Amino acid sequence: MDSTSVGEFDIKDISLAGSGKRRIDWAEREMPVLRLIKDRFAKEQPLRGIRLVACAHVTSETANLVRTLQAGGADALVIASNPLSTQDDVAASIVSEWGVPVFAIKGESTETYNRHVRTALDFHPQIIIDDGSDVVATLLKERADQKSEIIGTTEETTTGIVRLQAMELAGVLPFPSIAVNDAQTKHFFDNRYGTGQSTLDGIIRATNILMAGRIVVVVGYGWCGKGVAMRARGLGANIIVTEVNPIKAVEAIMDGFRVLPMTEASSIGDVFITVTGNRHVIDGAHFSQMKDGAIVCNSGHFDLELNLTALRDMSQPAVTLRPFVEEFALLSGGRRIIVLGEGRLINLAAAEGHPASVMDMSFANQALSVEYLVMNKGELKPGVHMLPEAVDTEIAGLKLKALGINIDTLTPEQMEYMSSWETGT
Numbered sequence: 001m002d003s004t005s006v007g008e009f010d011i012k013d014i015s016l017a018g019s020g021k022r023r024i025d026w027a028e029r030e031m032p033v034l035r036l037i038k039d040r041f042a043k044e045q046p047l048r049g050i051r052l053v054a055c056a057h058v059t060s061e062t063a064n065l066v067r068t069l070q071a072g073g074a075d076a077l078v079i080a081s082n083p084l085s086t087q088d089d090v091a092a093s094i095v096s097e098w099g100v101p102v103f104a105i106k107g108e109s110t111e112t113y114n115r116h117v118r119t120a121l122d123f124h125p126q127i128i129i130d131d132g133s134d135v136v137a138t139l140l141k142e143r144a145d146q147k148s149e150i151i152g153t154t155e156e157t158t159t160g161i162v163r164l165q166a167m168e169l170a171g172v173l174p175f176p177s178i179a180v181n182d183a184q185t186k187h188f189f190d191n192r193y194g195t196g197q198s199t200l201d202g203i204i205r206a207t208n209i210l211m212a213g214r215i216v217v218v219v220g221y222g223w224c225g226k227g228v229a230m231r232a233r234g235l236g237a238n239i240i241v242t243e244v245n246p247i248k249a250v251e252a253i254m255d256g257f258r259v260l261p262m263t264e265a266s267s268i269g270d271v272f273i274t275v276t277g278n279r280h281v282i283d284g285a286h287f288s289q290m291k292d293g294a295i296v297c298n299s300g301h302f303d304l305e306l307n308l309t310a311l312r313d314m315s316q317p318a319v320t321l322r323p324f325v326e327e328f329a330l331l332s333g334g335r336r337i338i339v340l341g342e343g344r345l346i347n348l349a350a351a352e353g354h355p356a357s358v359m360d361m362s363f364a365n366q367a368l369s370v371e372y373l374v375m376n377k378g379e380l381k382p383g384v385h386m387l388p389e390a391v392d393t394e395i396a397g398l399k400l401k402a403l404g405i406n407i408d409t410l411t412p413e414q415m416e417y418m419s420s421w422e423t424g425t
């Protein structure tokens with residue numbers, strides 16, 4: 001069996017490790033729930049000897065997840081879940097401080113990204129922590145012989161779960177996969193408050209534009225879209241929402257936003273933010289209607305929400321104005337469209353991703369999901385699973401404890417009332 005020994009890695013520059021370590025420690029201060037899990041893992045060693053691949057945005061928060069898994073006894077290897085989201089100093093620090101091999105370089109080509117996915121599979125993982133399901137999909141397509149080695153996988157994001165459900169429906173998912181994203185302590189906070197704040201942070205760091213008074217078009221009013229719209233409104237922007245789901249559209253209206261089809265919104269917006277997990281939600285016809293100087297970016301998982309091939313075909317070659325800011329001058333009409341972060345997740349390309357405080361709960365879910373898979377090895381049926389609700393509630397309870405906030409508990413009288421049907425008015 002091939003195995004990637006510690007010492008083999010592919011990162012930008014190992015000498016960046018010092019700054020990475022300081023940032024990882026800084027993030028850990030805001031991750032009390034993960035710290036508690038790390039301390040318990042260190043004592044109980046629930047993951048002893050488990051070979052584990054973590055495919056994630058290589059950020060200071062992810063480093064703290066890796067630290068936790070290693071404390072639990074796991075033999076880990078880390079790869080990037082997106083070519084633009086790696087923090088190179090953090091990657092260096094994970095290698096030099098914890099001896100965990102990392103294969104991730106900010107700005108790596110798609111070929112390098114795919115090579116790293118295959119390197120991760122060469123490690124023969126028993127557990128895969130995936131973000132977008134690229135590792136699982138590659139394993140199913142190219143490494144049929146390794147399927148039986150997998151105890152289970154966990155999936156971080158909405159798009160990855162959509163792919164896992166498609167695999168399950170097609171009858172090709174051979175192991176249990178935990179839908180971490182679907183835990184309430186994940187998407188209520190990470191997708192909404194994390195993406196909301198960090199997406200605006202990415203746009204502002206890339207452009208330094210004033211949001212107040214701008215017309216911001218939020219494409220998709222799911223968990224991420226709600227957060228982005230809420231925070232853009234907080235900065236004084238006027239929001240237009242586009243949707244395909246009537247229920248989400250009504251929700252956006254009742255939240256006080258204007259809802260329009262994209263064909264109408266495209267000629268009105270100043271800034272466009274896609275968060276749908278869907279393909280080409282801003283297409284060539286929409287780009288051709290946009291105002292001069294319209295800014296377009298994506299915060300959904302993959303870089304296919306904007307049809308940049310169509311935009312390239314209808315424009316002069318792009319000119320880079322600032323890091324993560326490219327201008328496309330349209331061949332007809334002379335208007336200019338500004339694309340941020342190559343259409344990749346803008347919050348990770350141009351900013352630092354979600355703040356540690358929300359990743360604390362997301363990664364607590366990841367760590368406990370991995371433990372759950374190992375504890376229930378061979379017991380769970382192949383397919384997409386939720387973490388038990390009690391674990392979700394426990395994570396929220398630990399977060400409250402860490403924040404020093406007490407809440408009420410049901411009295412015996414209330415418990416009896418809530419569990420009986422006899423009592424009415």
Ligand SMILES: NC(=O)c1ccc[n+]([C@@H]2O[C@H](COP(=O)([O-])OP(=O)(O)OC[C@H]3O[C@@H](n4cnc5c(N)ncnc54)[C@H](O)[C@@H]3O)[C@@H](O)[C@H]2O)c1
Pocket residue numbers: 157158159160187190191195219220221222223224225242243244245248275276277278281299300301302345346347354
């Ligand atoms: N940037 C980040 O850090 C980050 C964090 C979490 C999730 N994500 C990703 O963001 C995306 C959205 O995640 P979510 O949890 O909000 O998903 P969600 O399913 O809650 O919401 C997506 C919304 O997009 C809508 N939609 C689909 N096609 C559309 C179209 N053509 N036009 C308008 N609306 C359309 C859907 O109806 C849905 O309401 C996913 O790709 C997810 O993986 C990114």
